[in-house]
Amino acid sequence: MTEPILSVRDLCVDYATPNGLTRAVKNVSFDISAGEVLGLAGESGSGKSTVAFAIARLHRPPAFITGGSINLAGTDVLALQGRELRAWRWRDLSVVLQSAMNALNPVLRVSAQFADMFKAHGITTKADIRDRTADLLQMVGIKPDRMDDYPHQFSGGMRQRIVIAMALALRPKLVVMDEPTTALDVVVQRELLEEVAALRHKLGFAVLFITHDLALMSQFCDRVGVMLRGQLIELSTPTAMVAEPQQDYTRRLWASIPPLHPKPGETLVRMKETPQ
Numbered sequence: 355m356t357e358p359i360l361s362v363r364d365l366c367v368d369y370a371t372p373n374g375l376t377r378a379v380k381n382v383s384f385d386i387s388a389g390e391v392l393g394l395a396g397e398s399g400s401g402k403s404t405v406a407f408a409i410a411r412l413h414r415p416p417a418f419i420t421g422g423s424i425n426l427a428g429t430d431v432l433a434l435q436g437r438e439l440r441a442w443r444w445r446d447l448s449v450v451l452q453s454a455m456n457a458l459n460p461v462l463r464v465s466a467q468f469a470d471m472f473k474a475h476g477i478t479t480k481a482d483i484r485d486r487t488a489d490l491l492q493m494v495g496i497k498p499d500r501m502d503d504y505p506h507q508f509s510g511g512m513r514q515r516i517v518i519a520m521a522l523a524l525r526p527k528l529v530v531m532d533e534p535t536t537a538l539d540v541v542v543q544r545e546l547l548e549e550v551a552a553l554r555h556k557l558g559f560a561v562l563f564i565t566h567d568l569a570l571m572s573q574f575c576d577r578v579g580v581m582l583r584g585q586l587i588e589l590s591t592p593t594a595m596v597a598e599p600q601q602d603y604t605r606r607l608w609a610s611i612p613p614l615h616p617k618p619g620e621t622l623v624r625m626k627e628t629p630q
């Protein structure tokens with residue numbers, strides 16, 4: 355493994371509930387290398403999204419980070435405040451969530467949404483912004499001449515492509531993807547992830563990837579972490595995890611993949627390429 359770009363150490367996240375604090379993430383530690391795709395698997399409620407939101411500093415009360423450290427490319431993520439935190443998001447880390455419609459403003463043209471993001475990061479020349487937007491849309495397979503359309507004029511898959519283009523605009527080091535394709539049909543899901551795989555190969559960003567689809571995860575991720583009741587109980591390559599699971603829970607989790615899916619590591623070779 356190369357030098358880690360992200361280091362998470364002993365991360366603890368609590369939720370304040372009427373019955374007191376509940377620990378949803380318990381001393382979770384892991385690294386992600388530059389350009390690596392790390393998946394988080396585990397049953398619903400095991401803490402995957404809570405980890406992802408904490409890393410992106412998107413957690414809000416009643417969630418509180420109560421321990422540990424997060425370091426991304428030399429930045430102490432938990433120390434970031436205010437303007438510094440806003441500048442860090444998009445530039446060093448970006449997030450792609452399940453619903454593109456929630457990420458995009460329905461009453462603003464796509465070009466205006468790119469412009470807002472660029473302006474917030476000091477890129478203010480109109481021609482420059484339009485050129486960059488055109489390049490980014492092109493990169494995810496959307497014709498640049500559609501940049502002045504509204505989000506509802508695109509299909510769900512295209513909207514998610516636009517969100518991914520925006521997430522990559524400032525060349526972040528890490529992209530957090532929490533169920534990025536869940537709302538899309540199976541064919542579009544795969545197409546989109548193949549594109550993300552090709553883009554990370556080209557651009558070198560790392561991905562923290564969360565999905566309930568273990569088959570998809572095994573094809574897209576270099577390594578997978580398994581979470582159970584707030585703890586990271588196992589972390590290895592999908593192939594090693596299936597061949598020699600260290601925990602009984604992991605074995606049962608992988609055994610749940612329907613046999614119709616391809617075996618881990620067998621298909622979509624392009625997804626497995628290591629960035630240069």
Ligand SMILES: Nc1ncnc2c1ncn2[C@@H]1O[C@H](COP(=O)(O)OP(=O)(O)OP(=O)(O)O)[C@@H](O)[C@H]1O
Pocket residue numbers: 369370371376378396397398399400401402403404405416417
């Ligand atoms: N707002 C909240 N208040 C209290 N507890 C919460 C809140 N949000 C989440 N939790 C609890 O935190 C734990 C972890 O939830 P989290 O959403 O991170 O799990 P997950 O693995 O991402 O689940 P899913 O796969 O369903 O998204 C769960 O026990 C959940 O009940």
